[in-house]
Amino acid sequence: MYDIGIIGGGTAGMTAAIYGQRAGKQTVLFEGTTIGGQITSSPNVENYPGIASVSGSEFSMNLMDQAVKLGTQTIMEQVTGIREEADYKVIVTTEKEYECKSIILATGVTHRHLGVPGEERLTGAGVSYCATCDGMFFRGREVAVVGGGSTALQDAEFLSNYCSKVYLIHRRDEFRGEDQIVKRLQEKENVEFILNTTVQEIRGEQMVESLRVLNKVTGEESELAVSGIFVAVGQIAQNEKFADVVQLDEGGFIVAGEDCKTSEAGIYAAGDCRTKEVRQLTTAAADGAVAALAACKYIADFAEK
Template identity: 85%
Template sequence: MYDIGIIGGGTAGMTAAIYGQRAGKQTVIIEGSTFGGQITSSPNVENYPGIASVSGSEFSMNLLDQAMKLGTETVMEQVTGIRDEGAVKVIETTGKEYPCRSIILATGVTHRHLGVPNEERLTGAGVSYCATCDGMFFRGRDVAVVGGGSTALQDAEFLSNYCRKVYLIHRRDEFRGEDSIVKRLQGKENVEFVLNTIVKEIIGDTSVERLIVNNKKTGKEYKLEVSGVFIAVGQIPQNEIFAETVKLDGNGFILASEDCMTSHPGIFAAGDCRTKEVRQLTTAAADGAVAALAACKYIAE
């Protein structure tokens, strides 16, 4: 029997384990693919308070090492579901079952990809899914943002403060995001809208060098010389298997308040998988701490 069962081995999940173990609770992290989450693909992390610079993989491995030294158990299995048996919550995996007094869902999200040639190969070498995380590495250089929602608009505005030129590429003729941001971007000399256009290919040997794009109206194909491309075409939560136990919003994110409590007593949600405005490394760590302490309180009561 575990006190806290944590589903997901990213920053939120591992932070929850650290706080749970330090509170005297026995925790287990169950991860289906890779411990560390998406941050492991970032070559440099420079926006985490107190750490000037660290690779994403080193940051993640330090977290995992800290959690394990405190006594956290780790399991590499795919979770297939959860069920409530009153005082006991059971995590079901492809291998076995794990009875727990409480559960923290920290499944994160996956970024929707464009699916174009070289996107995967150059991820972390000019291809990024987080302008706030990686934008500073492109100071004074030309970059592109792909997307038409508020996230893409916000990314373009953020990057325009540091980059020489920002191309904002969208497949339609108008943006879906906030009109107020569109108007601000229109007033920036270093931002260029590239509408009715899709990315066909990302070019580069060891890092991004240019994009091949296609104008859907004219059929014209041409190149954009850029050092980085920030893809903001949506995030995909992975919470379907929990839909019968906890409430999800219309986009599939777990409905949870700032105290990380879900609609189901004893089950908490931490990190990018829950409803929230800001999804950053710092907010994932904060959620992990809050969820663990809330789980400890639940167990005590």
């Protein structure tokens, strides 16, 4: 039986493994796809304290190497669910079942994609899903933000401080995000709203060069020259398989506060998969540490009963 079972091999999950092992607990980490999570697609990470610049894949591999050297066991199997037993918990995968004293859910999120030609091919080459992560690479250039919620508005405001021009493309005639941000953007000379418009194609050979866009009202197609496109059309949580064990909000995120405690004792949520305002590498790492130490305390308290 393992002390801590960690579901998800991103920054939060690997940090939890490091802290769990350093606390003398035997941790096991499950990942069904790729170790490292979404950050592995980022060519450069420059917003993590103490590391001036590193690729997302190198950052992730360094975390994994550290966790494995400390004794974490990694299992590349898809988790299909978890269940509670009287004195322990069970992680169920497509292959077998694993008994654990506590569980940390670090399943992350996936960014909702536009699903247009050129998007996947140019991801990391001008297509980004995180303005705060990649915006600085487009200093002085013209870029586009796609979306109508608060995240898209915040991304456009952030980018307007560095980019020569920011086109904010939204499929409707009104934004869903905060009105105060809309008003601030309207006052910026380098921000232009392109409403009732959808992106049809992302063009470029090696890097993003332009967008083919469609005005839904007039039916007119046009080409917009940009060096980058920031997609902010929502994030998709992947927690449905745990809905019978822990409480989820209406968006499918695990309900858990800064203490990372879920509605079920001994089960914690860390990183982007939980309800939170800020989703960054630093907050994922912080959650991993908090969740691991909370799991250690739960194990100690349980042993005393």
